[in-house]
Amino acid sequence: MDRPTKKIGLSLSGGGFRASLYHLGLVRFLRDAGILRNVTHITSVSGGSILAAHLALNWGRYNGSDSEFEAAANELLAFIGLDVRNRIVRRFPLGFGVRWGRRLLGLSNRRLTRTGLLEDHYEKHLFGDRSLFELPASPQLHILATNLSEGCLCSFHRDGLLMMRRRRPGHSIRVDQIRASLATVSMAVTASSAFPGFFPPVELTGADVGAADGEFDRQAFTDGGVFDNLGVRMFHYLEGVLAGEDFHLDGVLISDVGKPIAIRSQQQRTGGMVRTSMRASDILMDRVWQLETETFKDTPGFVFARVVDIVEPEEDPTALHPEIQRQLPGMRTDLDRFSPLEISCLVRQGYCVARKVCRARPDLFGSDLPSTPPWDPFPESHGAASPPSSITSRPPEGESGAMRTVTAEARSLQHSAIRRIWSTLLDYRDWSSYIYVPILVPLLTVMPYVMYRVYQRSHQVSQIVESLAQNTQDLEQMTQLMEGPVPPWTGETAGELVGNPRPDNAGFLILQDCRILDLRRWKPDEAADSQSYLYGYRRLKVLRRDEPGGPPLFRASVLALSPKTQVRFPPQRLTPTLHSQRAPAAVERGEKRVHWEVQADFRQVPRGESVDIIYEHLSPGLFVREGSGSATLAFDVDTETAELTRWLLLPEGREFRNYHLVRYEMTKPDSVEHVDVVTRYLADDFSILAFKLLALKPGYTYELTWYYR
Numbered sequence: 001m002d003r004p005t006k007k008i009g010l011s012l013s014g015g016g017f018r019a020s021l022y023h024l025g026l027v028r029f030l031r032d033a034g035i036l037r038n039v040t041h042i043t044s045v046s047g048g049s050i051l052a053a054h055l056a057l058n059w060g061r062y063n064g065s066d067s068e069f070e071a072a073a074n075e076l077l078a079f080i081g082l083d084v085r086n087r088i089v090r091r092f093p094l095g096f097g098v099r100w101g102r103r104l105l106g107l108s109n110r111r112l113t114r115t116g117l118l119e120d121h122y123e124k125h126l127f128g129d130r131s132l133f134e135l136p137a138s139p140q141l142h143i144l145a146t147n148l149s150e151g152c153l154c155s156f157h158r159d160g161l162l163m164m165r166r167r168r169p170g171h172s173i174r175v176d177q178i179r180a181s182l183a184t185v186s187m188a189v190t191a192s193s194a195f196p197g198f199f200p201p202v203e204l205t206g207a208d209v210g211a212a213d214g215e216f217d218r219q220a221f222t223d224g225g226v227f228d229n230l231g232v233r234m235f236h237y238l239e240g241v242l243a244g245e246d247f248h249l250d251g252v253l254i255s256d257v258g259k260p261i262a263i264r265s266q267q268q269r270t271g272g273m274v275r276t277s278m279r280a281s282d283i284l285m286d287r288v289w290q291l292e293t294e295t296f297k298d299t300p301g302f303v304f305a306r307v308v309d310i311v312e313p314e315e316d317p318t319a320l321h322p323e324i325q326r327q328l329p330g331m332r333t334d335l336d337r338f339s340p341l342e343i344s345c346l347v348r349q350g351y352c353v354a355r356k357v358c359r360a361r362p363d364l365f366g367s368d369l370p371s372t373p374p375w376d377p378f379p380e381s382h383g384a385a386s387p388p389s390s391i392t393s394r395p396p397e398g399e400s401g402a403m404r405t406v407t408a409e410a411r412s413l414q415h416s417a418i419r420r421i422w423s424t425l426l427d428y429r430d431w432s433s434y435i436y437v438p439i440l441v442p443l444l445t446v447m448p449y450v451m452y453r454v455y456q457r458s459h460q461v462s463q464i465v466e467s468l469a470q471n472t473q474d475l476e477q478m479t480q481l482m483e484g485p486v487p488p489w490t491g492e493t494a495g496e497l498v499g500n501p502r503p504d505n506a507g508f509l510i511l512q513d514c515r516i517l518d519l520r521r522w523k524p525d526e527a528a529d530s531q532s533y534l535y536g537y538r539r540l541k542v543l544r545r546d547e548p549g550g551p552p553l554f555r556a557s558v559l560a561l562s563p564k565t566q567v568r569f570p571p572q573r574l575t576p577t578l579h580s581q582r583a584p585a586a587v588e589r590g591e592k593r594v595h596w597e598v599q600a601d602f603r604q605v606p607r608g609e610s611v612d613i614i615y616e617h618l619s620p621g622l623f624v625r626e627g628s629g630s631a632t633l634a635f636d637v638d639t640e641t642a643e644l645t646r647w648l649l650l651p652e653g654r655e656f657r658n659y660h661l662v663r664y665e666m667t668k669p670d671s672v673e674h675v676d677v678v679t680r681y682l683a684d685d686f687s688i689l690a691f692k693l694l695a696l697k698p699g700y701t702y703e704l705t706w707y708y709r
Helices: 016-032 047-057 066-080 084-091 093-104 114-127 185-193 233-241 273-296 322-330 340-359 400-415 431-436 440-468 475-482 584-589
Strands: 008-012 039-045 140-147 152-157 160-166 173-178 202-204 219-223 251-256 302-306 508-518 534-544 553-557 566-568 577-582 594-601 610-619 624-626 630-637 641-649 656-665 668-674 688-696 700-708
Touching (some): 016 066, 114 185, 322 340, 553 610, 656 688
Antiparallel strands (some): 140 219, 160 173, 202 219, 624 630, 630 700
């Protein structure tokens, strides 16, 4: 074939098994055209990662003879035929009875979670126990996932993990390489394809990925489509990462299975845990897809092979009938079982669209491209009475039988857009289905209550994940609080605080001040009740400034005022100490109130370096002033603060109607001024009040007042 030798990049978008099958057809065309062997770099997301990992691990077979290609492809098709999602749904409840026992024995329950079961299916049925370092050097594969812990895009590849971290000054991107090559391919694909709403985030530790101590903390990953559902942005990052390796691509072929999100009619039901979560995930993925498409569609060298493109009979007489093609972008993006008709049509569409776009760019892909009919893994999948040609091109006038076949198949594919959730939960081909038969009646009676609780928690956690993923590190703390209020504990012993209770932190800058207050067990009318208390968590990212004469001791006031307050310090770099002093104003009024203060010695911290100071406290809520249908919380800003975040979990059964924030100078309490909140979180969950402020000057008292519904 007359084809120039070009270095091609391949980007495989997300979209569940719909994406995997469409990409398989595109890969088959590239192989038939002799282009696949010129692919040197592959990026993949979600469903695209399922095919990409199998393609890289079986590169020789996919580039080999017809029989070798089909043998490799049949492994992927057999995996798709397993009905993976519903197998996980059936197995997940069966693990509840053994989790506590495994935990008592010190065994991990990671493989009993939904994401753990997905990883187990990838390992047992598709990839085996293969580590990242076993991936080939060429093509270089990048399996993309979204890091929820740091809110950034990351890439699992042969040498470990690339993390695209955003620097604050100038918002530039810093790419960090982490040695994590002992992570398995199944782990990476699970992280890339754990779409929100059904699969919780994948949590990995340094021990899981073979990283050195201190190099890799516990990290949470979710579907790469949350950050970039096309996978195309990674090629820009690679230009910087591989600059020293003479990185150059003549073109990038983007296999795009995205489509504009469908508008729901008013008659369609939108409620329910799974439906709402799936719809929210669809909206998020659609928005990301739109942004990336608009960014790269006119970029030279980027060629899009979109599933929404229609290949007309005049362009390719072997293509599917146009009406069939119009139904394919609407197919579901689940990991459930696809029918032979669905598989065949997606594969053939990927093949023909790839041929169409490659013909349009002979400078990249050559001019001598195969014109044979597209490869069909199920040539007899279109009905016993219909010949294979029935869905290829538009039937001539008079061929009413062929036209009826096209209509029937188009309607069948139209139904493929409906997610099959409850109707396919039980399957006679899976042994686990029979376990549920004797417990079906009690299951149906308990399920409504369980589903409501799971929906409530899932709704809150999903919004907390979306809010906290915006470059904060407190996701794990909020997630743990969603499990229930913190039980009481005995705190540190406080030393005596001597001198001025007002901290002098002139030599410090607080980069982040995140405080979480849990009022769910607080009962204002039962302050003496031992079960009525308030939990507080605070993380301060403190920068020691390079200012001569600045004190090395950082001081932070605790909100609590009661002598019954308990304060403790989680493990951290510095070892804070607790101090207390009888509040001067309380002495004059004869009240038993105490000023609590946390101190940290920064003498061993170099100037210009920041350290996290974390403390927790349990206390009666004396510092919350209860009003008639409202409550007020005041806090002082003693140190210059770049970013301040507040999270309040309101008392059990209470929701706020609205709130406002004011401030005044500590020495001028009458100089009250309104404060505009920079970011408001959780706009539709009124049991949690949260906001963010930026660039706070010291010397002010802030008062937050919220009004209950």
